[in-house]
Amino acid sequence: MHARFVRGAVRSAAVVAAVTGTLTWAPAANAQPSEPTPSASATVADTPAPDAGSVEITTKDTAGDGLPGAAFLLLNSAGQEAGHGTTDAQGKLTFPDLAPGIYRLKETASNSPLHEVVADQDVIITPGVTTRLTITDPFKAxxxxxxxxxxxxxxxxxxxxxxxxxxxxxxxxxxxxxxxxxxxxxxxxxxxxxxxxxxxxxxxxxxxxxxxxxxxxxxxxxxxxxxxxTKTATSPKPHPSDKPTSKPTGTPTPADTPGDGTGGVKPSAPDTGTADADSSSTAATAPDSDSSPPTPAGSLAHTGADATPWIAAGAGILVIAGVVTLVAVRRRTTTESEPDDNSKTN
Missing domain, CATH: 2.60.40.10 (Immunoglobulins)
Structure with missing residues (x-):
């Protein structure tokens, strides 16, 4: 009897709920969590990330030989370190798994006493691509x-x-x-x-x-x-005795200096470098002396030294003439004395 009463009460409650439209499980529904369902979280996790890139460095010198032990530092666009390392025995170094973007590559040491480091340079990392760089370290000066x-x-x-x-x-x-x-x-x-x-x-x-x-x-x-x-050769300085003087060093003679027609001595005029025609015309208009004939125009002026050969020739002629005269006089004397000797004989 009691069991029937309970089942009837449950039916009555269900009928009342259907009629009035009240949801008796509403409190339980409001207690459900607000986080996404497991199926939504999986969708977000399955979204692919951007592909990473890398940079491969080969370091050489100007002769083409690889440089092992060269040290490099890689910085991202924010100036933060993205990697560092040294080249291997072949002079190679790789920075893997780099997000796409622009990086700054710095060589911090060449590991060689003969080589300098290169200047800093920018490197562009492309998704899924390995960027290859050849670094040439110059020789030290x-x-x-x-x-x-x-x-x-x-x-x-x-x-x-x-x-x-x-x-x-x-x-x-x-x-x-x-x-x-x-x-x-x-x-x-x-x-x-x-x-x-x-x-x-x-x-x-x-x-x-x-x-x-x-x-x-x-x-x-x-x-x-x-x-x-070598020192530049210089000309020797003139000696004081080599300097020209204005005073004559000796007394001129008539043979050295033309006369002035009065028996005096006239000093020679200095050479002025003018043409000879000027001096000859002067000599033509100013005769030397009574015994000297005038100098022909257009010829050089004559001095006493020029007359010396003529004087010698004249003296020779006079000597010859005297000898001839003496011989003639002796012959004449001999001729005149011959008749007297004949008359004495007769």
């Missing part, structure tokens, strides 16, 4: 010390300028300072290079060193280059 010296005393000379180069290219220009030296860095592209040196300007008071010298230099090695100069 050779350190050159230039000296200019006096070839006799070895004194260092300032103001000497030289060009240094290889082939047809000038790589370095140096000028010695107050101490007679100059220094600079000479770029090299191999472990041993030959260079030429040519002086283009000599120190003051010296002749330019004209030969072209050669020398060998290596990466990072110091080398000294010396050029020698």
């Amino acid at each position: 050779a350190k050159v010390l230039l000296q200019a010296k006096d070839d006799k005393t070895g004194k260092l000379l300032p103001g000497a300028t030289v060009n240094i180069g290889t082939g047809t290219s000038t790589l370095l220009i140096l000028t010695t300072g107050d101490k007679g030296t100059a220094s600079g860095e000479l770029p090299v592209s191999s472990r041993n290079m030959e260079f030429w040196v040519k002086q283009v300007k000599a120190p003051a008071g010296y002749d330019r060193y004209k030969p072209s010298k050669t020398f060998t230099a290596g990466p990072g090695a110091p080398v000294t280059v010396t050029v020698t100069n």
